Amino acid sequence: MRNLETRALGKSSVNVTAIGLGTVPLAGFGVGVDYAQFESTLLSAYQQGIRYFDCAPMYGLGKVEHFLGHFLRTHGIRSNVVVSTKVGRLLKPVSRATKGDVIFGIDWIDALPFAEEFDYSYDGIMRSFEDSQQRLGLDFIDVILVHDIGRLAHGEKNAIYWKQLTSGGLRALDELRRSGCTKAIGIGVNETAAVLEMADEFDLDCCLLAGRYTLLNHEPLTHFFPECIRRKISVIGAGVFNSGILGAGTRAVIRSYDYQAAPDDILSRVRSLEEVCAKHNVALPQAAVQFVYSHPAVSSLALGAKNVGEVTQNIAALSAPIPASFWDELKERRLIPEEVPLLPSRNAASEVARTT
Numbered sequence: 001m002r003n004l005e006t007r008a009l010g011k012s013s014v015n016v017t018a019i020g021l022g023t024v025p026l027a028g029f030g031v032g033v034d035y036a037q038f039e040s041t042l043l044s045a046y047q048q049g050i051r052y053f054d055c056a057p058m059y060g061l062g063k064v065e066h067f068l069g070h071f072l073r074t075h076g077i078r079s080n081v082v083v084s085t086k087v088g089r090l091l092k093p094v095s096r097a098t099k100g101d102v103i104f105g106i107d108w109i110d111a112l113p114f115a116e117e118f119d120y121s122y123d124g125i126m127r128s129f130e131d132s133q134q135r136l137g138l139d140f141i142d143v144i145l146v147h148d149i150g151r152l153a154h155g156e157k158n159a160i161y162w163k164q165l166t167s168g169g170l171r172a173l174d175e176l177r178r179s180g181c182t183k184a185i186g187i188g189v190n191e192t193a194a195v196l197e198m199a200d201e202f203d204l205d206c207c208l209l210a211g212r213y214t215l216l217n218h219e220p221l222t223h224f225f226p227e228c229i230r231r232k233i234s235v236i237g238a239g240v241f242n243s244g245i246l247g248a249g250t251r252a253v254i255r256s257y258d259y260q261a262a263p264d265d266i267l268s269r270v271r272s273l274e275e276v277c278a279k280h281n282v283a284l285p286q287a288a289v290q291f292v293y294s295h296p297a298v299s300s301l302a303l304g305a306k307n308v309g310e311v312t313q314n315i316a317a318l319s320a321p322i323p324a325s326f327w328d329e330l331k332e333r334r335l336i337p338e339e340v341p342l343l344p345s346r347n348a349a350s351e352v353a354r355t356t
Contacts, residue, residue, distance in 0.1 A: 025304040056085055148190075205233070223348075288317075
């Protein structure tokens, strides 16, 4: 069994492995996944050292939480792992609800017969948490993330949901943490602004940030990451492949960037990255994974996988050695900023597990 490096989440007592398993691909995202495939994928992740599993009511409309709870019970490993789930969505029977109009809405394959409704109020947060407890079959949940609050997700309606959160939802989160129902509170979003806005109102332990810090997106370097370090908010990096283009590259049949067809300027930058990768014998996914994990603000990477092979590839991407000359050339060609903190000799997937 492989040992993965561990890091703390903010000021909390939660420690997460360098790689966590993101469960979106196992929820029916573009392809159906039955329990047997789900189980084999998670078992492989566990056997290869992953001790952090991230889920949400949204994923398969409750299906992933049911699957994950059953997996943890039948294999008797609950006490050995960290589980995060999310609040802010309630699942209602399709006969009595309309689907949420969030831009990240997904038509899951073989999902459970529910529709999502947003609710960030005190009652909404508490019900969301308790519903997740029931689906997971857990008496406590290690990490709770407020899901998709912010202008990017809700546009003009965000003011309504933000008022729900600040007028009662935050009190619910505080009660859950103080009572020991959860050990850490965070926010799971696709934008940095929402994290800092919530941090101004609430003592966050962490944030799950999807697609905003990658080889193609460096915006968090100048202000966001320094603020996270100052406030002791740990970042869980997600979407490190920008929904595909940094994993499959420009030769893929489907070249996706942030869940849309990659525009020409992105394709041009990725081709330049591929040129440097080829010169230094570095695979593009290796560079994408290690680039994000190298930043000291980042505690873990939530990497999705839908089968055993993808789990193995993700761990291999983090453990593969990358020469310093590779990063130097990326800086020389202005493909990454000069001030990017990089640890080219780190091998987080083979070090003896430790807490920092």
